[in-house]
Amino acid sequence: MAPKEYNVAVAGATGAVGRQMISCLEERNFPVKSIKLLASSRSVGRRLRFNGQEVEVAELTENSFSGVDIALFSAGGGTSKRFAPSAAEHGCVVVDNSSAWRMDPDVPLVVPEVNPLAVAGYPKKHIIANPNCSTIQMVVALNPIHQAYGIKRVVVSTYQAVSGTGLKAIEELTGQTRARMENTPVEKSVYPHQIAFNCLPHIDVFLDNGYTKEEMKMVNETRKIMADEDIQVTATTVRVPVFYGHSEAVNIETRQPVSASEVAALLEKSPGVKVVDDPQNNVYPLPIDAAGKDLTYVGRIRDDESIANGINMWVVADNIRKGAATNTVQIAEILAADYL
Secondary structure, eight states, X not given: OOOOOEEEEEETTTSHHHHHXXXXXXXXXXXXXXXXXXXXXXXXXXXXXXXXXXXXXXXXXXXXXXXXXXEEEOSOHHHXXXXXXXXXXXXXXEEEOSSXXXXXXXXXXXXXXXXXXXXXXXXXXXXXXXXXXXXXXXXXXXXXXXXXXXXXXXXXXXEEOGGGTOHHHHHHHHHHHHHHHHTOOXXXXXXXXXXXXXXXXXXXXXXXXXXXXXXXXXXXXXHHHTTOTTOEEEEEEEEOSOSSOEEEEEEEEESSOOOHHHXXXXXXXXXXXXXXXXXXXXXXXXXXXXXXXXXXXXXXXXXXXXXXXXXXXXXXXXXXXXXXXXXXXXXXHHHHHHTO
């Protein structure tokens, strides 16, 4: 019997993540019977390639999902709030990359290496949420440690690439870098300050508690994905002048004693993780090495000498791939294999 194929839609197809979703579907040989590429009216008529064919972009509307089995959304929270329920009404399952549905108790929040069985909860709203990019790579590295030793507390500082903001941010970093090198005026529109040759401790909006929305996403999403409300998490998220690849300095305090060597040995055999840790030879994870790849890279694994049961590590991944598009397609693969 021939394997089942699925009618797939990509909403937000012309954006950085949408384009990568299309590539990931192709690279991973997802069983696509037909594909719809959807975007705002500004992009209607543009053509994108999928499996050697040019596909014309259509306008995203409430009626776009008739006959669609799975829709991958990367079009922003407002768009997801508006159109995901319409897709669900047509019997389509939405895998959404925005923050719109992540903390909805009736919507699974899934990282396939961590909580694949959570996908089973999709029928409540026919929506599955893809976590924040910085949360995804962190929990891929944390979950094996949590399962073996228990994690009491996490302190994380991120160094996040501009591609997390989108194509316009990539263009802004490019333009500002050129302007600085040519000693011409720097123009800024995406970020409130120059990003070239700078670091901005400001991702998303500031909240009343002094944290940014991005920082609180990491707190709340980590607890939901790892199904443990007792994990204490605090985050500082920083935008850095890197095009692709988020880096994170992660400090953890475990409930049971564990050494850095034991953590390294555990992560060596953990799904989706590659340990890159030979500092004596200048070998450690770098965003330029993670770019274009789907693994989460972990290095600088060492004991925290300031507290008992403390571990420090450095975690790097491609934010557009594993942090967004690849994770979304992996969720769709679980849906296709086990539930549809």
